[in-house]
Amino acid sequence: MNAVTIDPEGWAAVGEALLPEAIKLRRAIHAEPELGLDLPKTTAKVKAALAGLPLEIREGPSTSGVVAILRGPANGRTVLLRGDMDALPLTEDTGLAFTSQHEGAMHACGHDTHVAMLAGAARALCERRDRLPGSVMFMFQPGEEGWHGARFMLEDGLLEDPTPDAAFALHISPNMPAGMFASRTGPLLASADEFEIKVIGKGGHAAMPHEAIDPVPIAAEIVLALQTLVSRKVPVSDPAVLTVGKIEAGTTDNVIPETATLLGTVRTLDERIRKLMHEGIERIATHVCAAHAATAEVEITWGFPVTVCDGRIVALAQATATSLFGEQAWRTMPQPMMGAEDFAYVLQKLPGAMAFLGAVPEGGDYHSCCGLHSNRMVLDERVMARGVAMHCAMAEAFLNGEAVV
Numbered sequence: 001m002n003a004v005t006i007d008p009e010g011w012a013a014v015g016e017a018l019l020p021e022a023i024k025l026r027r028a029i030h031a032e033p034e035l036g037l038d039l040p041k042t043t044a045k046v047k048a049a050l051a052g053l054p055l056e057i058r059e060g061p062s063t064s065g066v067v068a069i070l071r072g073p074a075n076g077r078t079v080l081l082r083g084d085m086d087a088l089p090l091t092e093d094t095g096l097a098f099t100s101q102h103e104g105a106m107h108a109c110g111h112d113t114h115v116a117m118l119a120g121a122a123r124a125l126c127e128r129r130d131r132l133p134g135s136v137m138f139m140f141q142p143g144e145e146g147w148h149g150a151r152f153m154l155e156d157g158l159l160e161d162p163t164p165d166a167a168f169a170l171h172i173s174p175n176m177p178a179g180m181f182a183s184r185t186g187p188l189l190a191s192a193d194e195f196e197i198k199v200i201g202k203g204g205h206a207a208m209p210h211e212a213i214d215p216v217p218i219a220a221e222i223v224l225a226l227q228t229l230v231s232r233k234v235p236v237s238d239p240a241v242l243t244v245g246k247i248e249a250g251t252t253d254n255v256i257p258e259t260a261t262l263l264g265t266v267r268t269l270d271e272r273i274r275k276l277m278h279e280g281i282e283r284i285a286t287h288v289c290a291a292h293a294a295t296a297e298v299e300i301t302w303g304f305p306v307t308v309c310d311g312r313i314v315a316l317a318q319a320t321a322t323s324l325f326g327e328q329a330w331r332t333m334p335q336p337m338m339g340a341e342d343f344a345y346v347l348q349k350l351p352g353a354m355a356f357l358g359a360v361p362e363g364g365d366y367h368s369c370c371g372l373h374s375n376r377m378v379l380d381e382r383v384m385a386r387g388v389a390m391h392c393a394m395a396e397a398f399l400n401g402e403a404v405v
């Protein structure tokens with residue numbers, strides 16, 4: 001794609017001009033992080049940032065998410081831009097002046113910057129609404145960190161009327177050069193499901209195991225057998241991860257417990273492999289238990305689906321990023337990552353893409369600096385200027401007819 005209808009000088013300058021405002025909002029949100037689906041303080045800050053703009057504001061019953069619509073001509077396209085708003089349950093240890101005031105909560109995934117960039121883009125696009133031949137839907141969503149906030153907002157019907165024709169989101173990353181964008185066509189992030197296996201044996205005296213059914217060695221056998229799912233059942237060309245992250249059994253050295261519990265995560269990049277893994281977990285747990293006269297209770301909790309990017313929107317993102325900031329500002333990722341993202345629900349409904357935006361702190365090494373979800377994660381806030389510009393330029397280019405979807 002060559003002739004992308006964007007305005008490189010214009011949007012890059014707009015992003016820079018809005019940077020001080022974005023930094024202020026980001027820091028205010030960073031200082032008061034909130035968890036889950038109900039984020040009253042964060043939502044209030046978003047609404048304050050949007051106050052006075054020509055936007056229709058929508059909220060739903062299930063979450064404190066906010067959708068703001070900039071209406072353009074009815075016969076035009078609609079593009080959805082998304083920013084997630086929630087923090088993580090961990091205690092910050094960055095020493096930043098605007099460090100978290102809420103013990104046990106921190107914006108360690110950079111969602112504070114996502115909100116600030118999206119609010120900046122909303123202001124910039126509203127100020128230039130006359131030149132937009134369509135509508136823009138700004139989706140401020142809570143509950144990304146495992147709470148299914150995007151799914152609830154879809155179910156609440158917040159993302160209809162006008163129906164978006166495409167969707168775009170940014171995710172900040174300290175593990176990439178500052179100001180670089182990256183994405184890929186196809187799977188970008190994995191599905192992530194949780195499984196719990198309860199091995200039910202028979203308790204007894206540790207000196208007389210023959211009179212009990214000891215769930216501990218059975219649990220150990222299940223852990224090992226589960227590893228053969230990835231190595232022996234999944235085609236080597238299809239990435240899959242299965243990790244048992246927690247094992248719990250027993251109380252002391254001389255008692256055989258009645259039960260043992262395993263908790264784990266299973267991740268894939270393909271819905272077919274996802275199903276195969278679920279069936280395999282159930283089969284192995286049930287039959288290993290049966291082999292030892294124990295029983296298994298298996299519970300699989302469906303998490304986020306695979307995040308799949310549409311090649312047309314990825315190509316538009318690449319053309320936009322390189323037009324705005326030069327060839328060095330884009331990297332096509334050779335492989336997906338096995339993290340997960342609930343923007344996947346939006347991308348199941350709409351053609352779209354998520355791109356990462358590099359934000360390694362000044363003087364840091366992006367290979368080794370603290371990554372997302374670390375209690376010491378810090379970012380170069382200045383890249384938010386590029387994020388604002390990217391949101392705006394992507395929206396304008398799409399509304400101008402770029403990327404046939």
Ligand SMILES: [Zn+2]
Pocket residue numbers: 109145372373
């Ligand atoms: Zn995260």
Ligand SMILES: [Zn+2]
Pocket residue numbers: 109110111144171
């Ligand atoms: Zn995140």
